[in-house]
Amino acid sequence: MTDLTYGPDADETIELKTFTEKAYLDYSMYVILDRALPHVGDGLKPVQRRIVYAMSELGLKSTAKFKKSARTVGDVIGKFHPHGDGAAYEAMVLMAQPFSYRYPLVDGQGNWGSPDNPKSFAAMRYTEARLGAYAEALLGEVGQGTVDWLPNFDGTLEEPKVLPAQVPNVLLNGTTGIAVGMATDIPPHNLREVVNATVHLLENPKSTVEELCELLPGPDMPTDAEIITPKQDLLKIYKTGRGSLRMRAVWRIEDGDIVVTALPYQTSGEKVLEQIAAQMQAKKLPMVADLRDESDHESPTRLVIVPKSNRIDTDQLMNHLCASTDLERTYRVNMNMIGIDGRPQVKSLDRLLGEWLEFRTETVKRRLNHRLKKVEERLLRLAALMIVFLNVDEVIRIIREEDHPKPILKERFNLVEMQAEYILDTKLRQLARLEEMKIREEQEALEKERDKLQLTLGSERRLKTLIRKELEAAAKTYGDDRRANIVERGEAQAFNESDLLSSDPVTVVLSEKGWIRAAKGHEIDPAALSYKAGDSFKYAARGKSNQSVVLLDSTGRSYALAAHTLPSARGQGEPVTGRLNPPSGATIDGLFMGEEKQQILVASDAGYGFVTTLADMYTKNTKGKNLLTLPTAARVLPPVPLENVNNAMLVAISNEGRMLVFPVSDLPELARGKGNKIMNIPAARAQSREEFMVAVTVLQPTDKLVVYAGKRKTIIKSADLEHYVGERGRRGNKLPRGFQSVSGVDVQS
Structure with missing residues (x-):
């Protein structure tokens, strides 16, 4: 255990762990309660409250002359906020910027920053300021018994614990702050909408957040940009007090x-x-x-x-x-604030407005009671004045003859202490005949006011009506139209690389030895291009320069290369293995270009296959994607591009001269795998390479099938295919004699 000894006589010890925990906790509570978080009542942090109050004490109302900001900052840090002048001035600047505050509390003259650089404001010795008109909504009732007062940091002055805000300022201007272990991010709102929602909750205390959001649909920023957060997300924010907000230019x-x-x-x-x-x-x-x-x-x-x-x-x-x-930004929302119980908490909209109404109700009661007390005191003074007026000779005699007139007056006229004091302080000029009329008129008016105050304080309904009328009056005085419209917009998507490229026709050519290149246009003859000695044309694919060329190798792996990155066809290209990393000994057995939804038939000679798309074949991995799973000893057949799948027929031919025809739609569309059985080839015979598929192709209703057997060929029309039509996965029927050793097939349109 480590002990810390301190004090003038070193007679008190405390564990270091206990000391540090208490010190940090005290600091945390100070930052949370006295620096970073706003109060639900007036929506201000302590520094903001002190600036506004200090300016009001300097007489800097919205109708007063401007004063140097340095004067205001000096009063703030000298009387109420013993921190750096820079921090106090920056807080003051923020309250004066119309692009930062929805309803600015300070009216500035001079350079107070710009939207491009809010911190480009001039030094406080150059700028001048006074309170904005809206500040009256926070300060108007300070001197009417509405607030508790606290001693300032040195105990020589008093400052208000919270300002008697006439509107829910915590929502109107919002705030941001970082405390210890918590933060706050409250967006600004529109005064008229907030007042409408508050009045609705006042009249209907059991209102739901959904009902309040009909009147308060969302935040309202100081700029005219659009709020594009969906209404359901805004509703969730107001229900939980947390979420995020998006704005778009x-x-x-x-x-x-x-x-x-x-x-x-x-x-x-x-x-x-x-x-x-x-x-x-x-x-x-x-x-x-x-x-x-x-x-x-x-x-x-x-x-x-x-x-x-x-x-x-x-x-x-x-x-x-x-x-x-x-041009589009996201803002965090965390409606964390100090409640009327003095504790920080994240509040939902109904809880926030409900607590503010409790605060406002108590403030109005205190104001009315304060006024009632003043009225009753004045009535007592006026009653004393009338006693003097009606008994002037007797009063003068007592004052002239008695050594201690006060107790005699109290006893003679049944007066209280304050009335006796007032009589003794009364000037003779107030006893003129004209004054009697004024006294009676004032008494009558004050009695009416007293009765009205007592009625209001004694009736919850009258008190609510008064609060509602004052809220509506504030909205009429300080309110304005919404600036940031709430609209439905789709999610913004950035361009991908292909979107930024020109869409020019290109032809990608692959040679037998795996050299690849791209030629502009679709009119070229790939076979007529120049090739290296011993090399020749193998595959060509036509597409656009902003597309990718998709390749399939002999192991069933697919690859993709951006067409615009390929070398020009003016040369002889470059080896495809320089860009890709296929398995050793693998060869390219398919080359395609087109839209992502373009369908491709892939199959192995073991009799399995499926339909896929170019999007499913695409991969950025240079080692490729394992697209087609090959059974033991099986090989990849050249893939076939598909069009109008619903009417197309698949033709599969084995090395034993069997042919099977069935609709392509019987095959599933897969992203990868072995596929489904196209033709029934026994697994043992397929593994020993005794029997396998030699060709697979696709026919449209108007196409003709050309079958090659060495130098011989035969053309099979659609009508003659009926003999070979069967269910997927069957053995198929034998081709005519002489064509049972098929070397290849072709399709004629």
Whole structure:
């Protein structure tokens, strides 16, 4: 055990573990309660509350003259907030920025930063400030007995524990903060919508979050960008107090150019342009010709993106930019705050507004009681004044003749202490005939006010009505229309590499010895190209330059190569093994290009196969994808591209001269595997290579099948295929004599 000894006489010891735990806990509680989290009542952190209160004490109302910010900051840190002047000034600046606060609390004069760089504000010795008009909604009732007061840090002054906010400011301006072990991220909201939801909850205390969200559909940021979070996700945020929010820039087309007119909250237009320019320099945006920033005083946000031609799909381009730049941003929502019980907690919307209404109800009661007390005190003074007026001679005699007139007055006229004091302090001029009328008028008015106050305090219904009217009046005074519209948008998708490439026709050619190249256009004759000595043409595939060429090797593995990366057909190409890493001894037995949904028939000569797609054959792995599983001793048959599968017939021929025909649709579509049985070839005979499939192809109803047996060939029409039609997996029927050693097949349209 380690002991820590401290104190002037070193007569107290404490375990180091206990000391550090207590010290850290004290620090944590200080950061949570007195620095980082807002209070549900006024929605302010302590530094913000102290700035607003210090400015009100300096007389800096919205109608007052501006004063140097340094004066305000000096008062704040000297009287209430003993921290650095930089931190206090930065908090003050934030409350003055209309692009940071939905309803700014400070009205600034001078350089208070810009949306591109919120921290570019001038030093406090150069700027001037006063309170904004909206600050009155927080400060208007401070001196009316509505708040508890605490001593400041040195005990020489008092400061309000919380401001008597007339509206739920914790939602209106939102806040962010990081404490110890917890944080807060509350987005701004629209005052009118918040008041409508609060009034609804006031009148219907059992309202659900769904009902409140009909009136308060979502946050409302200081910018005009769109909120694209689905309504169900927003509802979940308000139910749990946690979630995330997405905003997307607003843009339109002007004379063929894309003009961005609104950016997401806390997004810099300068940074967005830098992000787009970086993509242009990296040649990832070939469809963009130019960028311009035309923002000015009249149009604070005007970013111009110039497409290279009017054929560019602007929706697709902006979809990419939203996914890859700050034109779309995600914000964390964590509605963590200090409740009216003094404890931090993440609150749902109904809980938050319910607690605020409790706070507001108590504030209004305290205000009314304070006013009632003042009215009753004034009535007592006026009653004393009337006694003097009606008994002026007697009062003057007592004051002139008695050494201690106060107790005599109290006894003679049945007065309380305060009334006797007031009589003794009354000036003779107040005893004029005209004053009697004024006293009676004031008494009458105050009695009416007293009765009204007592009625309101004694009736829950009247109290609710008063709170509702005050909320509606605040909404009328300070409210405005929603800025950030809530809209349904699809998810933004960034371009992949193929989207950025031009779509030009190409022909990919593979030679017998595995040399690959790509020629522009589809008109070339692959066999007429120049080949190395001893090499010749094997396969060709026609497609587009932004597609991939898919290969199938003799082990059943598939590969993919980007067509635009292949060498030109002006040369003799390069070995495909230089780009791929197939198994030793493997050869390429298939080459394809096309759309991802293009179907391909793959089969082994052991009599198994299935239908797949180019998308399923695609892989980025240079070692390929194990597409077709080969039984022992089996080999891959040349794959066959498929069209109009519903009407196509599959033709399978074995080395024993048997042919089987059945619909291609009887075969399953798989992503990989051995496949289903096409032709019944006994496993033992297949393994010994006594019997195997020599060919598989596909016929359309109008096609003819050409069968080759050495130098001989025969053409089988569709009508003659009936003899060979059977169920998938059968043995098939024998071909005519002389064609039972099939060397190949072909299809004639």
